[in-house]
Amino acid sequence: MGLLDLLARWPVIRQLRARDLDGLGLTVATERSEQLRPRTRDADAVKRSVCPYCAVGCGQLVYTKDGRITDIEGDPESPISRGRLCPKGAASFQLVTGSHREKQVLYRRPGGTRWETIPLEQAMEMVAQRVKKTRDETWEARDINGHEVRRTLGIAHLGGATLDNEENYLIKKLYTSLGIVQVENQARI
Structure with missing residues (x-):
């Protein structure tokens, strides 16, 4: 592969050749980006909800597959947020699915030094x-x-x-x- 072939694969050169100056066309696509699919595509149910973080009440769409949450996005039909979420609201998927979340009750006895599951x-x-x-x-x-x-x-x-x-x-x-x-x-x- 020569230098010209290598340069021709560079996205900026492809953009200039195709006059795709905004970088929104196929000139910026890669093998990986062409294989990407939305997490919402395979959902078998979508439920409307409200973000749990503050009292504003931004609308959310909760996508599920086989009873498990696959994605949470802003609800464009919400008159409050019109599909937008703040950084905390946008991260609420991690709130409910994150590996760091406790899924059992922990109790530390008075004077105790360790937590126990109850x-x-x-x-x-x-x-x-x-x-x-x-x-x-x-x-x-x-x-x-x-x-x-x-x-x-x-x-x-x-x-x-x-x-x-x-x-x-x-x-x-x-x-x-x-x-x-x-x-x-x-x-x-």
Whole structure:
């Protein structure tokens, strides 16, 4: 292969010869790029969803094949984001499929130095018991002036910006029914 043959294979030379100055035509294609296919091509289902990162609520399309997520992209029909995602939203595929994601409940006993794996049911039961115990130990039927208050100040809640109105409504209902009055949300919009 001579120098001219080698130069003729160079993409810039191919672009100039074909007058493809923007580099958008076939002159920039390689064997590898011609074999590339979209990850969404083989999806057997597409579901609409909302990005979990902030309260903006950007629309997402979640592509699945055989019940497994294959790609997540912005939803062009979303009136909020019109198909666009911020860097965090664009990386949400990694959030749900990444190998770094914990897929089991880890628990470290008081004074312990190592994490142990426990079943989800056991973890949920532990949380429920601790909420009940704290509520019982800090329950106030009446305040110092004798007014009926039926509350606990031993538990508080600070919600994050990823919670939507419906989730906040349900959380507030749950905590109010438990007598928890210190309920706040760190909303961004």
